[in-house]
Amino acid sequence: MSQSPIQRVTVLGSTGSIGTNTLDVIARHSERYVVHALTAHTSKESLLTQCLAHRPAVAVLHSEADASWLRQQLKRAGLPTEVNAGPEALCEVARDSSVDCVMAAIVGAAGLLPALAAAEAGKRVLLANKEALVMSGALFMNAVSRSGATLLPIDSEHNAIYQCLPSDHRGGLAKHGVRQLLLTASGGPFRGWTAEDIAKVTPEQACAHPNWSMGRKISVDSATLMNKGLELIEACWLFDATPDQIQVVVHPQSVIHSMAAYHDGSVIAQLGHPDMRTPIAYGLAWPERIDAGVETLDLFQVARLDFEAPDEALFPCLNLARDAMLQGGVAPVVLNAANEVAVDAFLQRKLGFTEIGQLVTEVLSRPSEGCAESLESVLAADQWARDQAVELVTRWSA
Ligand code: NAD
Ligand code: MG
Numbered sequence: 001m002s003q004s005p006i007q008r009v010t011v012l013g014s015t016g017s018i019g020t021n022t023l024d025v026i027a028r029h030s031e032r033y034v035v036h037a038l039t040a041h042t043s044k045e046s047l048l049t050q051c052l053a054h055r056p057a058v059a060v061l062h063s064e065a066d067a068s069w070l071r072q073q074l075k076r077a078g079l080p081t082e083v084n085a086g087p088e089a090l091c092e093v094a095r096d097s098s099v100d101c102v103m104a105a106i107v108g109a110a111g112l113l114p115a116l117a118a119a120e121a122g123k124r125v126l127l128a129n130k131e132a133l134v135m136s137g138a139l140f141m142n143a144v145s146r147s148g149a150t151l152l153p154i155d156s157e158h159n160a161i162y163q164c165l166p167s168d169h170r171g172g173l174a175k176h177g178v179r180q181l182l183l184t185a186s187g188g189p190f191r192g193w194t195a196e197d198i199a200k201v202t203p204e205q206a207c208a209h210p211n212w213s214m215g216r217k218i219s220v221d222s223a224t225l226m227n228k229g230l231e232l233i234e235a236c237w238l239f240d241a242t243p244d245q246i247q248v249v250v251h252p253q254s255v256i257h258s259m260a261a262y263h264d265g266s267v268i269a270q271l272g273h274p275d276m277r278t279p280i281a282y283g284l285a286w287p288e289r290i291d292a293g294v295e296t297l298d299l300f301q302v303a304r305l306d307f308e309a310p311d312e313a314l315f316p317c318l319n320l321a322r323d324a325m326l327q328g329g330v331a332p333v334v335l336n337a338a339n340e341v342a343v344d345a346f347l348q349r350k351l352g353f354t355e356i357g358q359l360v361t362e363v364l365s366r367p368s369e370g371c372a373e374s375l376e377s378v379l380a381a382d383q384w385a386r387d388q389a390v391e392l393v394t395r396w397s398a
Helices: 017-027 044-054 064-076 087-095 109-120 130-147 156-164 203-207 216-224 226-239 277-285 317-327 331-347 353-365 375-396
Strands: 007-012 033-039 058-061 082-085 101-104 124-127 150-153 178-185 246-250 256-262 267-271
Touching: 007 017, 007 087, 007 109, 017 033, 017 044, 017 101, 017 277, 033 044, 033 087, 044 058, 044 064, 058 064, 058 087, 064 082, 082 087, 087 109, 101 109, 101 277, 109 124, 109 130, 109 331, 109 375, 124 130, 124 277, 130 226, 130 331, 130 375, 150 156, 150 226, 150 277, 156 178, 156 226, 156 256, 156 267, 156 277, 178 226, 203 216, 203 331, 216 226, 216 331, 216 353, 226 246, 226 317, 226 331, 226 353, 317 331, 317 353, 331 353, 331 375, 353 375
Parallel strands: 007 033, 007 101, 033 058, 058 082, 101 124, 124 150, 178 246
Antiparallel strands: 178 256, 256 267
């Protein structure tokens, strides 16, 4: 039994796939964690159920109407939970002085400001929202080092690399004898398909990931390989790496979650079931280890591990992301925003699957200037790219 004091946790995006997995791990360790705040966008019924089970001090929804509904329900149930609404309320529960740890699990650009608020306030930040680093990697990493926050990556690949590197890996990979990071990818549900068949895929097919159960946006990103592109950018910021120090390796079984290759020829890998509770439990308890409710791998059952190179012609989004990172400035912000609009349009059947990559390519090719050194310029580039992308969706879907 651990002697650690009780940690007070805010779960941003608690009703999503990462959020519910986080609450599952927390519920296994009530002696270690209490929930300070739970937040959701519109899923007020799910948030009500979670509030009844976890009794947070604060709950946050997007609209005041939903917040008022939840307030009434909780009052009727005799819970003293404070219910607030809107983006600023998300930042407040992220930076609250009573909070030790913040799980940043809102999807997309909407997760940036509350994740940044947690980093600026010096919290233990469990970062699932990769879009925050893609949009504002320099700002985010500076906020972490200025405030002394502890940043623990939850994305399974980055969590794996974190586990494969020396405990203090700051200062660049070369300093620690690391030659390359090997970022594994399942290849998504359309690995090995023809271009003709891929052009016809539906949102239902794209959201049915072979190994992982995830939210709809990241499921589509996994199918286009944009997810791996966003993760490449994320890894550059987290581990002070350049894009050419990161090799993407398709590994269809999703058993190895990523690897670090050292100058002496050693390759260190982290393995486990494809279950996000493992990286979540790692982040919550680091540097200790706690039960995540996940079985140990049965290697006889796994039996084999396969590896292949990604098909970058069929899945152009990976290269788009690599190029955006190499270009620097606001190019990753533009990539991310155009992708969010395109994925949303695909999920609403306004765009075809292959048009996601085409739309991101088109928006990236339009002249956009700016540096990503201030939050204002990041948010302005995000808005500019969204406007361009919405205009294209309207034109292409007419
Ligand atoms: P999800 O769609 O299942 O859940 C998203 C959560 O964010 C929900 O609680 C939702 O209510 C909330 N939300 C959505 N839009 C919002 C907005 N505009 N304002 C406030 N809250 C909002 O997503 P997910 O699959 O849990 O992914 C969350 C994040 O974690 C993403 O950035 C994703 O890339 C990352 N991630 C997820 C997985 C996974 O296995 N699901 C793995 C690695 C990384
Ligand atoms: Mg991942």
